[in-house]
Amino acid sequence: MEINDLTPAEARVWRAFATGTHVDFRTAGDEDPAGGGSWGPERTVRAGVLRALLLDGPRQEGEVAALSLAGARVTGTLELQYATVDHPVRLRHCHFEEAPRLYAARLREVNLSESAIPGLTAHAVRVEGVLRLTRARFGGVVRLGGAEVTGSLYLESADIHAPDTEGPVLQLNQAVLGADLWAPGLRARGEVRLTGARVAGTVNLADSVLDRPDGTALQAETLAAEADVLLRQADVRGRLEFRGARIPGRLDLSMARLANPGGTALRASSTVIGELWLRQCPKVEGTLNLRRAQVDVLFVEPEAVPDRVQLNDLTYTSLIPHEPAERRLPMLELGESYLPFTYEQLTAAYRRIGDDDAARRVQLAKQRRRRRTLPWYGRLWGHLQDVTVGYGFRPLRAGGWLLSLLAIGSVAYGLDHPAPLKPAEAPDFDPVFYTLDLLLPVISFGQENAFAPEGGHQTLAYLLIITGWILATTVITGLTRTVSRQ
Template identity: 55%
Template sequence: MEISELTAAERRVWEAFPLGGTVDFREGPDDAPGPDADWGPARTVRAEVLRALLLGGAAEEGHTPVLRVTGARVSGPLDLQYAEVATPIHLKACLFDDIPELYRAQLRQLSLTRCRLPGMHAIALRVDGSLRMPECRVLGPVRLGGARIAGGVTLYGAHLGEPGAALDEPVLALNHITVEDDIRADQGFTAHGVVRLEGAAIAGRVDFDDAVLSNPGGTVLQARNLTVGSELHAARLAARGRVDLRGARIPAGIGLEQASLMNPGGIALRASSLVAGALWLHRTPRIQGTVTLRGAQVDFLYVASDTWPDEVRLDGFTYTRIGPREPVERRLEVLERDTDGYVPFAYEQLTAAYRNMGDDAAARTVQLAKQRRQRATLPWYARAWGHLQDVTVGYGFRPTRAAVWLLSLLLAGAVTYAVRPPTALKRGEAPDFNPVFYTLDLLLPIVSFGQEQAYASRGVYQWLAYALIVLGWTLATTIAAGVTRTISRQ
């Protein structure tokens, strides 16, 4: 392209390029490409001119050519498909008439700051440095699937899509992308539609702090099989739709402090088969929608009972430690919300977590709650036996109840037979009567003190003896069943 064919605005860019200089077309520092921007020829640069510079622009000895343009209107499609561009690209506050075409392009650096674009096609893009799009306004989809970024991806403050616009594809497609540093989509990053990170590999961390993801009734974050080298942090995230983290691998954990997860009538958080160092929902308001954690594995689970929604799915969900500290009964209420009904594994897992933390009393309470929940699923005769074990010894997890029952029966029998002693079967041969040991002979089915064989009650006191014998056997059987169950757990 000859310089004589250029407009005055394009000539400024052409002359600044080999020197690495910046051409600023703005009329003031706050001059940004809004929806009604009508920039004329004085600040319009044809995309083909930029393409010619990037692919064959002249170099100036002693200088590094860089494309630096601020506040320009880029007319026509910037077509760099399959191109190898060794020059860094820095465009700021620019208005694009058409979607940049970067399919399989190989760039050194791409920075689009506060630009306005109708979309971006950059599937399989290669960037030797970082990809930056902070505070950009993009109306259509940003396609970056399969891209390889040697640095980080910066999207803080960007606004993608339009409220209520129905897209048949993700508004931000980062599926199978490889990033050697962090992804920053924080500081008010907003996406109206699906953000897809499926199969992505991020060496650093993914940051959604203060982001807004909105796709009511649909998916807002699709990150199945995502691999993150550090953590996924989303403090104060506002998610209006489903967050899907199935199969993700996040060793440092997921931080959702004060996040708002809302998908009423649907799944708000789906993290089946997730493997993470922690799942942290500190001061997070009550989740609206179902939480599914089937088969997930985390080391530290920090979720207050008030945060859990009305419906959960926790079968196969494992964790080592839990927080914050709160009564065990509140955590048991969460297990009762499982839509799968009675899930034995959920109770066993909560028991194991309390034992890992050294809280054996809470662990026994969970096991007792498990037996009571299971009892409701049994036939009537098994439920009756269960009620008896519960009342007497708390299924073996409340051993002091057995002592209370034994002492109560012993006291009742000893007082009764002290007032009305039984008759000796063989006068002169019977040992001296002792109401306490006589009652113990009736209550304890195995131990014998010689009182029961030497004395016999009459009338109503005989029926009392029968009752003490039956209660003794029942108490002994329930104690044995409870002790066996407790030992087997340990």
């Protein structure tokens, strides 16, 4: 392209390129690039001119050439497919009439911040530096699948709205970022796809609005982030999908609103997470799926737990904040089936912090939940164990029953002594030890075999013997369970 073919605005940009001089066409600092379609020729630059500059623009010895432009209306399509560009590209506060095409290009720093862009096609692009899309407004799909950025990708406060698109509006699947995905305040009306992405730093989506009701708002299956994934104060309408993700730091959903009524609000199954935070949140609307997840620290406040959870094979080391067992147990009751492992995990968490009383309560709740799965005779026996000694986790109940029966027997036999079998050889009758002989199936004080009750006293003796065996069996069961736990 000859310099004589350029308009005055383009000639200004052309001359500035060789020295990297910034060109700013804006007339006011608060101009809205969305209205740039009405900007006149004095600030209009053809995309073909920008392409020619980047591929074969003028150079000046001792200077670093760069395209640095603000407040321009860019007409036509900026075509850089498969191109190699060694110069920084800074097109801020610009209005693009057509979506740039950067497919498989090799670029240095790229900055399209605060611009209004119909979309972006940049599959498999490689950026040696940072890619800045800060506060950019996209009217179509942003395609960065398979992109490789050696630095960070900045999308803070960007707005993406592709009303005619059924698929993802932001495609970062299989992308590789050498630093952070920095996108606090992102607004995306449609699916954000991070499937298989590799992020060497933090994924920051704090304060973002991810809006895809009845669909997947964030698709992050097999995401690998070397630090944290932050969704603090995010507003997510749709499904959060983290199946198979690897997050050694925090998956922080503090103060976030998760809403997908009738579907899954958060799926983090088969994940490996350092810390999962659900704190100071409104109640999750939808299913919470943590099946087969491995979490070091599970920070979940009971108020955030939804009406349906899936905890099959969830493992965690610490459960915080510390809450009474009565506050944690309802979460284990929300599943469709009895899962012994979930009770064992909660028991282990309480024991690690030395709260043995809460651990016993969880084990008692486990036995009661298991009882519902048994046939009628098993449920009957279970109720008996529960009432008598609380399945061995309430041993003081056995003492209470024994003392009550001991008092009844002692009074009854004290008022009316049973006749001795052999008067000449019988020991002196003692109603207390006679009752103990009947109640305790192992210990013998020599009273039971020496006397023969009759009538109602004989019936009472049978009742004491049967009750004693039941109490002894349940106590032994409880002691065995306690020993095996320890």
